[in-house]
Amino acid sequence: MYLVTLVVCCCSGDSGFDGTVMSGINAMKQYQSYFGLTGKGASTRCVMMTLFMMISGTIPASYLPDKFGRRFSMFFANLVLIIGAVLTANATSRNMFLVGRWLTGVGSGCAGASAKSYLAEMTPPDTRGAYLGFLNSFYYIGQMAASGMMVSTGKFNSENAWRLPLYIQVVPAAVNVIFVFFCPESPRWLYSVGKQEQARMILAKYHSRTGDLDSPLVNLEMEEIEEKIEVEGQEKRWWDFRPLFRTKADRYRAYMVILIGTFGQLSGNGMITYFLPILLQNAGITSQERQLTLNFVNSGSFTVDRFGRRKNLLFATLAITCILAIATGLLSAEGNAARSNAGITFIFLFMVVFSFGWTPMQALYPAEVLGYQARAKGLAFLNICSQAATTINTFGLPVALEKLGWKVYLIWVCWDAFECIIIYFFVVETKGLTLEEITEVFEQPNPRRYSEALQRTKKVQRSENAV
Numbered sequence: 001m002y003l004v005t006l007v008v009c010c011c012s013g014d015s016g017f018d019g020t021v022m023s024g025i026n027a028m029k030q031y032q033s034y035f036g037l038t039g040k041g042a043s044t045r046c047v048m049m050t051l052f053m054m055i056s057g058t059i060p061a062s063y064l065p066d067k068f069g070r071r072f073s074m075f076f077a078n079l080v081l082i083i084g085a086v087l088t089a090n091a092t093s094r095n096m097f098l099v100g101r102w103l104t105g106v107g108s109g110c111a112g113a114s115a116k117s118y119l120a121e122m123t124p125p126d127t128r129g130a131y132l133g134f135l136n137s138f139y140y141i142g143q144m145a146a147s148g149m150m151v152s153t154g155k156f157n158s159e160n161a162w163r164l165p166l167y168i169q170v171v172p173a174a175v176n177v178i179f180v181f182f183c184p185e186s187p188r189w190l191y192s193v194g195k196q197e198q199a200r201m202i203l204a205k206y207h208s209r210t211g212d213l214d215s216p217l218v219n220l221e222m223e224e225i226e227e228k229i230e231v232e233g234q235e236k237r238w239w240d241f242r243p244l245f246r247t248k249a250d251r252y253r254a255y256m257v258i259l260i261g262t263f264g265q266l267s268g269n270g271m272i273t274y275f276l277p278i279l280l281q282n283a284g285i286t287s288q289e290r291q292l293t294l295n296f297v298n299s300g301s302f303t304v305d306r307f308g309r310r311k312n313l314l315f316a317t318l319a320i321t322c323i324l325a326i327a328t329g330l331l332s333a334e335g336n337a338a339r340s341n342a343g344i345t346f347i348f349l350f351m352v353v354f355s356f357g358w359t360p361m362q363a364l365y366p367a368e369v370l371g372y373q374a375r376a377k378g379l380a381f382l383n384i385c386s387q388a389a390t391t392i393n394t395f396g397l398p399v400a401l402e403k404l405g406w407k408v409y410l411i412w413v414c415w416d417a418f419e420c421i422i423i424y425f426f427v428v429e430t431k432g433l434t435l436e437e438i439t440e441v442f443e444q445p446n447p448r449r450y451s452e453a454l455q456r457t458k459k460v461q462r463s464e465n466a467v
Helices: 002-025 029-035 044-056 058-068 070-089 094-122 125-153 160-168 170-182 187-192 196-207 216-228 248-263 269-282 288-299 309-331 337-357 359-369 372-426 435-442 447-466
Strands: none
Touching: 002 070, 002 094, 002 125, 002 160, 002 170, 029 160, 044 094, 058 070, 058 094, 058 187, 058 372, 070 094, 070 160, 070 170, 094 125, 094 170, 094 187, 094 359, 094 372, 125 160, 125 359, 160 170, 187 196, 187 216, 196 216, 216 435, 248 359, 248 372, 248 435, 269 337, 309 337, 309 359, 309 372, 337 359, 359 372, 359 435, 435 447
16 A cells, blocks of 8 residues: 555646746746746746646546546546646747646646545544555655755856756656556456446455455445445536536535645745745845755645644644744844845745644545535646645736835735634544545534534543543
8 A cells, every 4th residue: 555655746846846947947046047037926927837737737637537547547647747848948948838737737636636636535543543644744855855955056157957847847756657467457447337247356455454345344444435426427528617616515525625725825835936036136135045945844744634634724723823923023124144044044044844734634524524526626626626726826926026115925924824724613624534534514503613522522432442
């Protein structure tokens, strides 16, 4: 299962490498000079194209996983990403570069959504949180690889300074393309297309310690799958997202997806990820190599989810609100190098806390709360929400940073405080629950309160069993 997860996590590594490559080469004078880009908004057009096409990636992401399987969807998406990366690395004009970014965005968006569906359905119930948390944390592995490379290539005087990292972007996608069909298919997808015996064999191999096809655990999981999954005949119109909003329970699930998708990008992290070089320049740090090295430090701050979903999100959001408030006070003193450097330290502390609380949740939580019939479309919808929120960062932040400077941080302080309120009153705790128990939670009049009561009950049961 670990090797399977490693192959699937390459889809998340794709995204991490991609975002950091663009953040890094936007700071390179070699890149800016080659394409004639200058000023603080130089990166906006290219980042905008990537975001737009990642939204376009929701079209195959909402259709291919259900029609052809989770593995084929990952294979197709990463193949498109490889073509885009090669075009971008060989670009001789802005238009050629943007077409490459277009394909890269489509592939990255589709691959990420397909990977979340696959791991949610493939992993054992008792370790689902760890595997899905690891999936999104792998985003930082891609960032670390990209940042480490650009620290070195940034010293080149030729255009290879920015072309070489774009070539290397092919590597994680190629690993997935080569090995994904050596991985088993999702047992739930196999069941939905009438291949029940294959589904049972996979469950026995990866979920049962004995590998017994008729073990109590395998029989129980097959019964649960049979109850929740329709065999063929289900609506698979990629453009119809109405099933996400039909019932009260469906709407609550969709609201949780929207919450993770938007808050996960609009908590101040998007400003740091995409426009870190500009922030550093505003703070008085203009050395290109130092900008890229600090980006490397940013990439190294990640951890896997070990706490309850609700408490983890609430703690992290409260912490980043306080951190941004402190950073605002430090960066408000223009011309003071000591305070500016201290402010940058708090910016990176922000990313450490955000990575701890939010990064694992962005893959784990939506995949948990969505049912099988809506999972592919729901995760595609998650991508729409995430990229729409990121587009706000892309269009609004360059102007805001230029006009307002450090005052932009005040906006995020207020917004993050608002996020804390929403998380406290509405986020449902799903730690330790099976997918079927999560379905039961969302069907209650007040899912948040019911989930907390259920957690208390389970805690008492665990204590009694321990005794």
